[in-house]
Amino acid sequence: MISHAAPTRRTLHPPPVDASPFPYHPGSLLSASDLSLEEVSHLLARATALENQDPLVRDRILAKRRVALLFYESSTRTRTSFELAAKGLGADTTLVSSLSSSIEKGESLKDTGLTLRALGAETIILRHNSSGAPWLLEAETRLPVLNAGDGMHEHPTQALLDLRTILAHLRPGVEIVDSETLAGVTVTIVGDILHSRVARSNMLLLPRLGARVLLCGPKELLPELAAKAGPGIAIERDFDASLRQSQAVMMLRIQAERLAGLQLDLEQYKAAFQLSGPRLAAHAPTALVLHPGPIIRGLEITAGVADGPQSGILEQVKNGVAIRMAVVERALTATGTGGRA
Amino acid sequence: MTALVIRGGHLIDPAAGVDGLKEILLKDGRVVEIAAPGKLKQANGAEVLDASGLTVAPGLIDIHVHLREPGQGYKETIASGTAAAAAGGFTAVAAMPNTVPVNDSPEITRWMLAPERGAGIRVFPIAAATRGSKGEAINDYAALKSAGAVAVTDDGNPILKDNIMRETLAAAARVGLSVIQHAEDTRLTQGASMNLGPMSFKLGLRGMPPEAESGMVERDIRLVTELRDARVHLHVAHTSTAAALGAVRQARRNGLRVTCEVAPHHFLMTEEHVGFYNTHCKMNPPLRSAADRDAMIEAILDGVVDAIATDHAPHAVHEKEVEFENAPNGITGLETALGLSLRWLHKEWKMPLGRVLSLLSAQPAALLNLKGRGTLTIGSFADVVVFDPKAEWIYRARETKSKSRNTPFDGWAMQGRVRWTISEGRVAYRSEG
Numbered sequence: 001m002i003s004h005a006a007p008t009r010r011t012l013h014p015p016p017v018d019a020s021p022f023p024y025h026p027g028s029l030l031s032a033s034d035l036s037l038e039e040v041s042h043l044l045a046r047a048t049a050l051e052n053q054d055p056l057v058r059d060r061i062l063a064k065r066r067v068a069l070l071f072y073e074s075s076t077r078t079r080t081s082f083e084l085a086a087k088g089l090g091a092d093t094t095l096v097s098s099l100s101s102s103i104e105k106g107e108s109l110k111d112t113g114l115t116l117r118a119l120g121a122e123t124i125i126l127r128h129n130s131s132g133a134p135w136l137l138e139a140e141t142r143l144p145v146l147n148a149g150d151g152m153h154e155h156p157t158q159a160l161l162d163l164r165t166i167l168a169h170l171r172p173g174v175e176i177v178d179s180e181t182l183a184g185v186t187v188t189i190v191g192d193i194l195h196s197r198v199a200r201s202n203m204l205l206l207p208r209l210g211a212r213v214l215l216c217g218p219k220e221l222l223p224e225l226a227a228k229a230g231p232g233i234a235i236e237r238d239f240d241a242s243l244r245q246s247q248a249v250m251m252l253r254i255q256a257e258r259l260a261g262l263q264l265d266l267e268q269y270k271a272a273f274q275l276s277g278p279r280l281a282a283h284a285p286t287a288l289v290l291h292p293g294p295i296i297r298g299l300e301i302t303a304g305v306a307d308g309p310q311s312g313i314l315e316q317v318k319n320g321v322a323i324r325m326a327v328v329e330r331a332l333t334a335t336g337t338g339g340r341a
Numbered sequence: 342m343t344a345l346v347i348r349g350g351h352l353i354d355p356a357a358g359v360d361g362l363k364e365i366l367l368k369d370g371r372v373v374e375i376a377a378p379g380k381l382k383q384a385n386g387a388e389v390l391d392a393s394g395l396t397v398a399p400g401l402i403d404i405h406v407h408l409r410e411p412g413q414g415y416k417e418t419i420a421s422g423t424a425a426a427a428a429g430g431f432t433a434v435a436a437m438p439n440t441v442p443v444n445d446s447p448e449i450t451r452w453m454l455a456p457e458r459g460a461g462i463r464v465f466p467i468a469a470a471t472r473g474s475k476g477e478a479i480n481d482y483a484a485l486k487s488a489g490a491v492a493v494t495d496d497g498n499p500i501l502k503d504n505i506m507r508e509t510l511a512a513a514a515r516v517g518l519s520v521i522q523h524a525e526d527t528r529l530t531q532g533a534s535m536n537l538g539p540m541s542f543k544l545g546l547r548g549m550p551p552e553a554e555s556g557m558v559e560r561d562i563r564l565v566t567e568l569r570d571a572r573v574h575l576h577v578a579h580t581s582t583a584a585a586l587g588a589v590r591q592a593r594r595n596g597l598r599v600t601c602e603v604a605p606h607h608f609l610m611t612e613e614h615v616g617f618y619n620t621h622c623k624m625n626p627p628l629r630s631a632a633d634r635d636a637m638i639e640a641i642l643d644g645v646v647d648a649i650a651t652d653h654a655p656h657a658v659h660e661k662e663v664e665f666e667n668a669p670n671g672i673t674g675l676e677t678a679l680g681l682s683l684r685w686l687h688k689e690w691k692m693p694l695g696r697v698l699s700l701l702s703a704q705p706a707a708l709l710n711l712k713g714r715g716t717l718t719i720g721s722f723a724d725v726v727v728f729d730p731k732a733e734w735i736y737r738a739r740e741t742k743s744k745s746r747n748t749p750f751d752g753w754a755m756q757g758r759v760r761w762t763i764s765e766g767r768v769a770y771r772s773e774g
Binding site: 012014015030108109110128130131132133136140150152197228229260261 | 532542618
């Protein structure tokens with residue numbers, strides 16, 4: 001683009017941008033960037049401790065505490081694992097989904113949140129189709145809010161469980177993480193980056209541990225400005241070249257529900273970006289294969305790779321329960337004055 | 342009507358080249374006499390306002406406001422919107438036609454001007470350019486002008502079709518009306534709720550590319566060029582991108598009558614202010630990049646910008662307390678325009694006071710050919726703002742005279758406090774205390 005701007009002749013000191021007041025509650029998890037590396041380490045350690053604890057002892061930790069799951073989008077893994085995590089700690093859970101509640105009648109997110117709070121919910125786990133909805137819910141209810149995926153924005157517990165999976169394979173035994181823990185590690189995220197909250201949360205978290213994140217996909221699904229989203233992020237559109245550099249590769253589903261009229265040639269897409277057995281064997285024979293699910297077999301990934309020895313997909317699902325136990329425990333036991341980490 | 346003397350103040354009338362201690366006599370809605378202190382000859386019996394230490398200037402004029410009547414009185418009424426305007430030092434506002442129904446007829450234009458609306462200051466309706474602002478059929482501009490319309494626009498629904506825009510520019514020129522364009526190629530902004538850039542990517546929001554604005558401005562300028570009619574006046578509303586300003590700058594060099602306005606939020610704020618989905622920072626055009634914001638400041642200081650206009654767009658509290666992408670566009674601005682302009686353009690960026698005031702009065706009056714306004718020469722309308730130029734204060738949205746308080750400037754420092762706003766000789770606002 002040709003810039004028509006006149007050259008700047010003076011130093012301007014325009015109005016500053018105020019520091020964010022979020023999160024209001026120290027137990028909230030809105031964004032992967034809310035967590036300091038100390039907090040990430042603590043959550044990883046608690047996930048392991050809780051996973052290993054006797055279920056009959058563990059369920060006293062949050063006995064009879066009230067956890068609301070508020071889901072505006074369908075979900076299998078996230079919803080079930082949050083529910084099992086909360087119940088595993090002894091909490092009472094209730095599920096409100098947009099298709100069987102007053103949301104259908106036009107009740108706003110604010111009113112739904114205030115209603116859940118009045119019913120005694122002590123934390124709300126929110127899945128919403130609009131980016132930013134958890135921030136609105138937290139500001140209005142001041143409850144600890146756990147972001148279980150908001151629009152195209154973030155999915156912080158997914159990033160944590162992905163991290164746990166990556167560490168188990170590449171840094172076994174490590175739970176205390178710092179800015180060097182993943183130094184030398186390249187993680188490639190492949191596919192529909194534009195619409196992916198999983199990609200955004202991982203892009204925020206992994207570089208802080210020293211990892212390099214490579215983004216791979218066609219221009220329609222991976223705009224150039226994605227590389228400016230933070231440090232440690234680069235774009236490599238040649239899938240084979242990115243695989244050759246990667247110790248872990250994260251495949252993403254094409255989000256047909258968010259394409260908004262975008263036309264894609266799926267055959268072309270598969271030729272360029274599908275993770276197949278031969279491609280994996282040729283370019284990344286030891287890399288860990290991840291996928292947040294749901295997977296579309298035969299599109300972004302072949303059945304052979306999804307079920308193959310390099311796949312960590314079901315391990316990710318299993319780690320989801322452990323990580324979410326730690327996150328729900330934090331939501332209901334966190335103390336402090338709030339503010340950003 | 343009673344006579345009013347404003348005594349002891351420092352009169353700044355940029356259009357008339359006046360900048361000094363003067364007394365001014367207002368009578369029957371007009372400026373009757375201006376004289377050195379103590380030298381007024383016809384002031385006997387007049388009520389006196391003591392403006393010692395204060396600045397006296399032509400009442401401010403905002404050529405871009407949404408008063409929401411008819412149809413959306415829960416957001417704003419002509420009475421409440423003009424009360425907010427008077428509190429902000431404004432004595433005239435031009436009201437956009439995106440009402441319910443759209444102001445595309447002489448009947449609605451006259452309804453807005455009727456005394457029953459309770460306007461506290463002068464309202465100048467801007468009529469829709471096309472029937473229902475649908476961009477298809479041109480309205481009867483002669484009839485709208487005689488009903489009181491001062492310009493035409495399809496604000497918010499930009500005219501996309503070249504032939505309709507060409508016809509609009511030509512037809513408006515024939516009756517001496519300006520065409521105001523909200524420059525946005527809406528084919529490039531479907532589903533978008535903020536500026537397209539690293540910030541929109543990070544927030545997972547669909548973005549409006551700057552080219553959606555500049556491309557439309559360039560298209561409109563091309564149409565003006567092709568018409569080869571000196572009467573054609575294109576005014577670009579709420580300019581927000583460096584590229585669009587550059588196009589306006591070039592059109593002017595080419596001798597075209599192309600003008601533009603900039604809103605305070607576009608010369609003060611950037612997309613970073615959206616923070617975590619602050620719906621009080623959602624408007625259209627959106628807050629842009631820092632480079633665009635800096636270009637707005639430079640263009641104001643350079644004189645390329647013809648007016649500061651607020652795009653005052655009130656919305657009810659519940660309408661803004663929703664998910665960002667579902668929130669309506671717009672913020673209020675009438676009560677903060679002067680305080681922000683003085684705080685930043687004058688105090689911070691050293692723009693002379695007279696030039697700042699000119700952007701808020703003389704120049705917007707000239708743009709829409711509002712005769713007898715924007716200046717305080719003898720015979721002009723007695724539209725006056727008296728303010729304390731040194732007063733620093735904090736704006737509190739909860740104290741607004743508007744029905745709405747969707748402003749990002751709540752808690753911001755302001756410079757210059759309005760003491761009196763006088764509309765055609767009547768005190769429309771006086772500050773308490």
